[in-house]
Amino acid sequence: MGEIGAFWSGLKRVKPYLAMVSLQFGYAGMYIITLVSLNHGMNHYVLAVYRHVVATLVIAPFAFVLERKIRPKLTLPIFLRIMALGFLEPVLDQNLYYVGMKSTSATFASATVNVLPAITFIMALVFRLERVNVKKIQSLAKVIGTAVTVGGAMVMTLYKGPIVDIVRSGGTSHHHAGGGTANGSADPHWVTGTLMLLGSCCGWSGFFILQSFTLKKYPAELSLTALICLMGTVEGAAVTLVMEHDMSVWQIGWDSRLVAAVYTGVVCSGIAYYVQGVVIREKGPVFVTSFSPLCMIITAALGAIVLAEKIHLGSIIGAIFIVFGLYTVAWGKSKDHRAESTPLIPDEKVSTSELPITDVRSSNGEHRVYKQVDIPTIPGKNHLQQES
Template sequence: MGNQTPCEKLYLGLKKVKPYLAMVSLQFGYAGMYIITMVSLKHGMSHYILAVYRHVVATIVIAPFAFVLERKIRPKLTLPIFLRIMALGFLEPVLDQNLYYLGMKYTSATFASATVNALPAITFIMALIFRLETVNFKKLHSAAKVVGTVITVTGAMAMTLYKGPIIDFIRSHGAAHRGTTSNASGNQHWLTGTLMLLGSCCGWAGFFILQSFTLKKYPAELSLTALICMTGMVEGAAVSLVMERDMNAWKLGFDSRLLAAAYSGVVCSGIAYYVQGVVIRKKGPVFVTSFSPLCMIITAALGSIVLSEQIHLGSIIGAILIVFGLYTVVWGKSKDSISSSTMELTNEKGGPQDQLPIQDSSKLSSANFANSTPGPDDGMSKQIPPKIYNH
């Protein structure tokens, strides 16, 4: 280790920093998706059709990689697994994204990205319900998961019920003048949009819970992702045909609509799945989750600059509570994983492996003593002297 060249040290340093750079870049990608999607929705694009086109692009991108890379390890697709995939295709591509796009349209891109920070807490609550997570209040890190969940939900409620005065980080008189004319109509839909965003988080959390069960029966991540995108595309198209009767809404030009569909499909449904999978294998899901508040900060900055969105005091207070609660949950989860791995190592080192040799040695010593000691009724033991074992 001491004889490493400067190039080797640089390579090892970049290898350690690579997961951090990947997750930070991914948060910029998500923040860009929020801004581009908001622009396309303001230009009249239907969020139902946007969700369909997004998964058309994602299927085209992911399916070839899944077909080539997992052709030897892909398990057989049975009817129960297919029904689970159909449910997954409805929960995230249809229910979650449509509620999210509609909620973002009624509120703002900054508020929508901040509300998504409640996702880990909602997922934790659902994991408790389905017995995928346990809580022991006698341990500090285990109680921290519950306390962090309560703080996160409190922050989400603060953002919902309290707006407060406008905080101008970047002063723009034109934006403030425009905001006075649109606030009256925006306030009417703010509560509805918030409820839709929370419903979107519940759908996304349910997607994670069902995905964890499905991966145990169908352990092929790329193939499962491609199938989810394909079924979500079909189900979303059926919903869109019912909700959008005007066929002209399906037309795309070289504008923000095409950019939103292509960008969100490639970056947020294609590259994001791959990057998250690689980082989770190296660092674990807790590491990936800890970067989600960064997206809120990036989106708030971009939304204020690009879209001239107004940031209220209630959004800042709620965002601070959400971030604090989120990191409390993440800390508890990290300590929980460390304690569970320590218990496994303790069981491996101090478990049956340490006891079996003692029992076996005592049995072997007693057996050797019985074989070497002549018995009154054992003629063979008298004929074979103990010295024969020295040869």
């Protein structure tokens, strides 16, 4: 029984890590699938709307059934927060990201998103969701790890170096619609795409911070996910109708556009919002975003295999920095979690076999603690012996 208990205890500790790593594989698939659908004529505004229609239809039944007894009352302040959440990620972040990715490449887009931990860390400090004490090694680890992660992302972005032909492509390279190529630094749309991607990161970071605050008032992850997806659908549809007057953009067939809408809706909106909400409640938004650089490595591999994108030496060097930074941040967060739990340990060490304690307050207000001692009754003596 002891071994089984230790196993489940260990599994509980590593569950947030496994959840976030698995989520990065899901995001990596999204980068590839959405880029293919955009290059086949999918409108990014419409993709964002359809994505959240699918997510709402998938998550809402589970939320209705599983959280019917624990779902808090939806007050006006919470509803306004959900409206803001529905705009920050489903509308602002995703549309800016799709535009930026179409102007650059899948690998470059996933590399630029690596600044997300730094932006989230700064926002968390501003809103006091994270504490930094330079005298503690775990705080320094979080700061250094975040800086190293951003440094790795900058290496990937600014330095390309020679091509490393890990996956033999026969000398061919994939050119993206909209002008993005593996060597797209010469593309006039590259700068615009980069700015769009950075704006996307700011919106995504704001989403994580606001989600952390909202979960404290509305601790029902499935219901919150369903409401965010619903508001994202409504707000995204309104933005699409304003930006796109041609109704033909809403047409979708049995092709990569449908696959992109279903995949991103189920995996990257429905499941992702829920998993991130659960992990945020336990570990905080900085822990969640610290895993995003891992997605770049997965995307680079998939981009080389599926889209025949070239992998440069700068990408490999940047990946090494990113993995090191990710590990450092995760280590710092784990130490933080243990430090927050240590005040409970002394109370837990009190054995039930100790003598029972009696609290006595004298007439002059002095507080004394006595132990009950089982001794024979002696006339005129008290059964309480003052603890030394």
